Amino acid sequence: VVFSNSVEASICVAQEIATLIKLKQANNKPCILGLATGSSPIRVYEELVRMHIEEGLSFSNVVTFNLDEYYPMDKNSIHSYFYFMHQHLFNHVNINPNNINIPSGSVSQKELHQYCIDYELKIKEYGGLDFQLLGIGRTGHIGFNEPGSHYNSGTRSITLDHLTKIDAAPSFLGINNVPKKAITMGIGTVKSAKRIVLLAWGHNKSSIIKDTIEGEITSEVPASYLQKHSNTTFILNEEAAQDL
Ligand code: GLP
Numbered sequence: 001v002v003f004s005n006s007v008e009a010s011i012c013v014a015q016e017i018a019t020l021i022k023l024k025q026a027n028n029k030p031c032i033l034g035l036a037t038g039s040s041p042i043r044v045y046e047e048l049v050r051m052h053i054e055e056g057l058s059f060s061n062v063v064t065f066n067l068d069e070y071y072p073m074d075k076n077s078i079h080s081y082f083y084f085m086h087q088h089l090f091n092h093v094n095i096n097p098n099n100i101n102i103p104s105g106s107v108s109q110k111e112l113h114q115y116c117i118d119y120e121l122k123i124k125e126y127g128g129l130d131f132q133l134l135g136i137g138r139t140g141h142i143g144f145n146e147p148g149s150h151y152n153s154g155t156r157s158i159t160l161d162h163l164t165k166i167d168a169a170p171s172f173l174g175i176n177n178v179p180k181k182a183i184t185m186g187i188g189t190v191k192s193a194k195r196i197v198l199l200a201w202g203h204n205k206s207s208i209i210k211d212t213i214e215g216e217i218t219s220e221v222p223a224s225y226l227q228k229h230s231n232t233t234f235i236l237n238e239e240a241a242q243d244l
Helices: 006-026 043-057 081-088 109-125 162-172 185-193 203-214 223-229
Strands: 031-035 062-066 066-069 131-134 156-159 181-184 197-200 232-237
Touching: 006 031, 006 043, 006 131, 006 197, 006 232, 043 081, 062 081, 062 109, 066 081, 109 156, 109 181, 185 223, 197 203, 197 223, 203 223, 203 232
Parallel strands: 031 062, 031 131, 131 197, 197 232
Antiparallel strands: 066 181, 156 181
């Protein structure tokens, strides 16, 4: 779906999430949301916060699983996705802190493998993700599933692509400060969500959006695996859609 501007598009996505939260509430069920970081979803979170404050949208039944975190990363660092999510959403709504799941960038190397298996298991124990929000990196990554990721991959540690580090460098004040690794949900984890919405704004995403939607399904463009998911919508602005 192509919108003329990203604000209107983000409001539309926030409305879909709010409707799902309320539907689950009416059925006394938890609402399991997979959430993303980066600049793309910020306006969606802003709208959800507005709905909470002005319209009383409750997050009491919401359980969240974030896609990824840099590794290593202290959760209190301004660069952590933990910090990002609290700043943009969690600090402003009535979510139970016990219901917030974000991969920890401070588990030891020794514990890392088991930690990832447990993160994956916890999602399954909730019956899987009801809704997964995604952005896309210029390498075609979703979460931090860089080129080469297997379509069936689960939560794991991954080495960041050079282009991903270049894109992250300005906020880290230089590429040498960007962590070399991350923890990410897998393609398999994302694809098991009942509903997926991917957001992309701006000219710099247009080429990877074309490859993702119109190109072949390949591990070289991990987001292209979404072509096989039956309930995925790409929400784009005109600039991101210009090459389609
Ligand atoms: C990071 C995140 C991704 C995100 C991507 C794009 O790499 N790990 O989940 O989709 O950035 O970020 P932006 O939305 O700022 O373009």
